[in-house]
Amino acid sequence: MSDVQQKIAQQIQDNKILIFMKGTPAFPQCGFSAAVVDVFNRLGAKYETVNVLDDPEIRDGIKSFSNWPTIPQIYIDGKFVGGCDIVREMYQRGELQPLVQAATQSS
Amino acid sequence: MNSTIETIEATLREKLKPEVLRVEDDSAKHRGHAGARQGGGHYIVTLVAPAFEGLGLVDQHRLVNEALKDLFGRDIHALALNTYSPTQWKSSGRP
Numbered sequence: 001m002s003d004v005q006q007k008i009a010q011q012i013q014d015n016k017i018l019i020f021m022k023g024t025p026a027f028p029q030c031g032f033s034a035a036v037v038d039v040f041n042r043l044g045a046k047y048e049t050v051n052v053l054d055d056p057e058i059r060d061g062i063k064s065f066s067n068w069p070t071i072p073q074i075y076i077d078g079k080f081v082g083g084c085d086i087v088r089e090m091y092q093r094g095e096l097q098p099l100v101q102a103a104t105q106s107s
Numbered sequence: 108m109n110s111t112i113e114t115i116e117a118t119l120r121e122k123l124k125p126e127v128l129r130v131e132d133d134s135a136k137h138r139g140h141a142g143a144r145q146g147g148g149h150y151i152v153t154l155v156a157p158a159f160e161g162l163g164l165v166d167q168h169r170l171v172n173e174a175l176k177d178l179f180g181r182d183i184h185a186l187a188l189n190t191y192s193p194t195q196w197k198s199s200g201r202p
Binding site (some may be wrong): 029067070080081082085090 | 137164165168169176185186187188189202
């Protein structure tokens with residue numbers, strides 16, 4: 001595994017809910033990233049974010065790490081959950097809340 | 108009708124044999140932001156395919172992403188996906 005891939009794996013392991021996004025929660029640089037932050041804010045969930053615009057290696061690395069071509073990407077409890085559409089859909093179906101709850105309680 | 112939409116449609120029809128396929132160009136909403144300037148548009152794809160039956164959303168999206176992988180980063184900058192198996196589509200009550 002390359003250094004970048006190792007760094008990404010470590011970040012995912014260290015954070016129960018981790019969002020790889022463009023920009024920051026306060027200043028998202030992309031509508032899809034903004035939408036994901038909005039969902040987790042509405043859930044009142046505690047999450048960490050990685051701004052991929054700060055680090056071109058992570059920006060490319062996360063795509064191969066997850067085998068997923070787009071950003072944002074969401075990891076909960078070490079597991080890849082999906083991108084913006086999936087998180088929104090899961091939220092609407094009521095499937096995201098239990099996942100978030102389980103992750104934040106298991107620490 | 109632009110050619111990227113036609114390419115997306117043709118590729119998905121060939122690889123996933125969808126029962127319903129809609130591709131919309133959403134690029135106008137994103138004009139001027141960094142990704143849009145690099146070329147590559149924003150598209151919204153709605154897809155109902157038998158191949159999605161029994162799969163979770165991540166795996167459904169992976170099939171679409173895999174089918175379109177040659178277009179990513181070049182013709183496609185961003186892709187919003189709404190995927191359904193025929194069973195999910197029927198129970199969603201959408202037209």
